[in-house]
Each structure stands twice: as structure tokens, then as C-alpha cells.
Amino acid sequence: MTGRKTEVNQAAPQTPTQSPSSLQASPARPADTPFRLLVLNDMHVAMPGTPYHHRNTAAIFRRTLETLCRSRRPDLLILNGDLCATVPDPATYRYIARLLHQLQLPALALPGNHDDPRLMHRSFPHPAHVLADQGAPLVLTCPDDPYCGWARLHDWGITWLNSYDHRVSQAQLDWLQDNAAHLHADHGNILFIHHPPAAVPSRFMEAHYPLYNRDSVLAAIEQLPALQRIFCGHYHRSYEHPRLPLSMVNSSLYSIDPESPNHRVLHHNPGYAWIELTQGLHYTVAELPENMLQG
Numbered sequence: 001m002t003g004r005k006t007e008v009n010q011a012a013p014q015t016p017t018q019s020p021s022s023l024q025a026s027p028a029r030p031a032d033t034p035f036r037l038l039v040l041n042d043m044h045v046a047m048p049g050t051p052y053h054h055r056n057t058a059a060i061f062r063r064t065l066e067t068l069c070r071s072r073r074p075d076l077l078i079l080n081g082d083l084c085a086t087v088p089d090p091a092t093y094r095y096i097a098r099l100l101h102q103l104q105l106p107a108l109a110l111p112g113n114h115d116d117p118r119l120m121h122r123s124f125p126h127p128a129h130v131l132a133d134q135g136a137p138l139v140l141t142c143p144d145d146p147y148c149g150w151a152r153l154h155d156w157g158i159t160w161l162n163s164y165d166h167r168v169s170q171a172q173l174d175w176l177q178d179n180a181a182h183l184h185a186d187h188g189n190i191l192f193i194h195h196p197p198a199a200v201p202s203r204f205m206e207a208h209y210p211l212y213n214r215d216s217v218l219a220a221i222e223q224l225p226a227l228q229r230i231f232c233g234h235y236h237r238s239y240e241h242p243r244l245p246l247s248m249v250n251s252s253l254y255s256i257d258p259e260s261p262n263h264r265v266l267h268h269n270p271g272y273a274w275i276e277l278t279q280g281l282h283y284t285v286a287e288l289p290e291n292m293l294q295g
Ligand SMILES: [Fe+2]
Pocket: 042, 081, 082, 112, 113, 114, 194, 234, 235
């Protein structure tokens, strides 16, 4: 597999965080067996016969997923928002859900600004159920929003937030602030959110579609114990933040030129992230060759 990539290893905290007594031990899993996550962002799937950016994006999504799953069998897929091309479409959600079923691939489908969480809920299992099925002994969700929650999975904390309307709701922020101090996991926390909760260089996206309340969101996120990394997308570029533990994963469909004031498509190399969770966090942010999208 070729393409641009960033590989990073992060050691787990030197002193494991003590879990609250209410948490139970995770199911036994050999320490050297990684839990493998494939992350795709901004798939913008349109149904066949409805080209998006002159592309059959349903076929591209299928090919991307099949290629990545063939080469590296993930334990869990994270669809980190913008599953739909333009407007939320129940047929698109059904198409993606069918494909996941065919590939027998458990998936956490999270909403982006081109999605409707209420429609997604009809086609995809609740994130809490997905993580419980993966063996998470404790899953907590925001009472006001199932697309906001936390799970302790193989001694990692996995948090997800809903930014579908370009902000994280006050209900989610309140929930996170009320619970953050208790969201302990031995190896620390990783977080998935569609929008970047901090400024990322991209002239067009920063000017038109930032996360509106990102300062409040970042302040709440930073309360998570032993925060290891935030994975986001939305800006259609790969980026490693120089000061924050924040990785932006490029769209699995096309890149937007970060230097342009306009929505200028730069290339169509599908981006993805590969995460392996063991005692530490190992992740790769990469892009596949463009030629896999032809045909
Ligand atoms: Fe987006």
C-alpha cells in the first residue's frame, strides 16, 4: 500500500490510572494482541446513479472498504461523519449498513454535518450497543444524545461526540464536564469527533465551516483523564496538530486544497487512519493511491 502517511507511537502513561471501583475488569485479552480500528472520514456516499463530484462515490466507498479490509482485518470500523454526499439520505444509510453486514464488519457510525443522527439511528446500531458487543464492560452515554458517550474497551477509554450541526450541544458539554473526571481507563482516552475542536490550517473550511463552539469543546475534552489523542476529519486533509494530540484524517473521497480560499479539490486519494491499541497507541494516518478509484 502506498501513499502519504504519518506513523506515530505513543507510550501508555507511566503510571496507570486507577479505575473507580464501580468499573469491572475488561475481558481477558493478551497484552500483545492489538485491538485494531479502521477510521474513515467524509465518505460522502451518494447512491449509484447520482454522481457526486463526477464520481460514483458508492462504488468508491465499497472499493476502499473492501481493499482496506482485505489487507488488514479491523476489529472495528469508525465512520467518523459525513457518510452522506450532500443531504442526509436514508437510502445511503441502508446501502452502507448492507455493505457492513456483507463484510461482517462491526462499525461505529457517527454523524457529520451532512448527516442526520435521527435517520442514522434507523440503519445503524446504537454506538453503545456496538461497543458492548465488542466486549466493553462499561458504556456510558449522554442521556440527551446517543451519539455522545464513552466506553472502556480493552483498558482504553473511547469517547465519541456529536457535532452534526457544527457545534457540540450544551447537553453534551454538560455531560462531559460532569463525568470527565470519572472516565478512567488504564491506557488513557482517545476521542472521535467529526469536526476539529481547534484551528487547523484550511482557508476555505476555517472561513466557512469551523466548529462554532470549539473553545468550549476543547476545554471539556481536555478534562478527560490521560487524553492520548483526538481523531477528527471534516476539513478533507490530513494534519497532525503541533501542540495538541489531534490527528485529522483525510476524507476517503477527496482532499480540499488547504491554501485555497475556495472549495478547490486537490486530489482524490482516499484517506484513512489505522489505529492499534495495546499497552500504547500506535496509529497511521495514510492515503491510498488515486488509481484505486478508477473504473
Ligand atoms: Fe463535514
